[in-house]
Amino acid sequence: MTWLDARLGGKPANAGCHTRTVxxxxxxxxxxxxxxxxxxxxxxxxxxxxxxxxxxxxxxVGQL
Known part of the structure; x- marks a missing residue:
């Protein structure tokens, strides 16, 4: 959700891509x-x- 909120808020996505296991x-x-x-x-x-x-x-979105 934080990623989506950032995109909708106008923050650009990080360049490139990577994967990790959590x-x-x-x-x-x-x-x-x-x-x-x-x-x-x-x-x-x-x-x-x-x-x-x-x-x-x-x-x-984002408000309680």
Missing amino acids: LSNLLQPGTAEAFGGRLIYANFLALLGLPVGPAGLYGP
């Missing part, structure tokens, strides 16, 4: 920032029995 994408830099609050918020809504998803969870 244990989990959840351990990558920026993951907690990108998903942490959203996951907590989604779980909170679910506990309250409120709709979780595009219609009930978020406004514009």
Whole structure:
């Protein structure tokens, strides 16, 4: 999500390409920032029995 947010925000992609193997994408830099609050918020809504998803969870991309 951070890569997509950067592209939509006008930041150019890095030149060239490379691959690497990671244990989990959840351990990558920026993951907690990108998903942490959203996951907590989604779980909170679910506990309250409120709709979780595009219609009930978020406004514009990147906002809670």
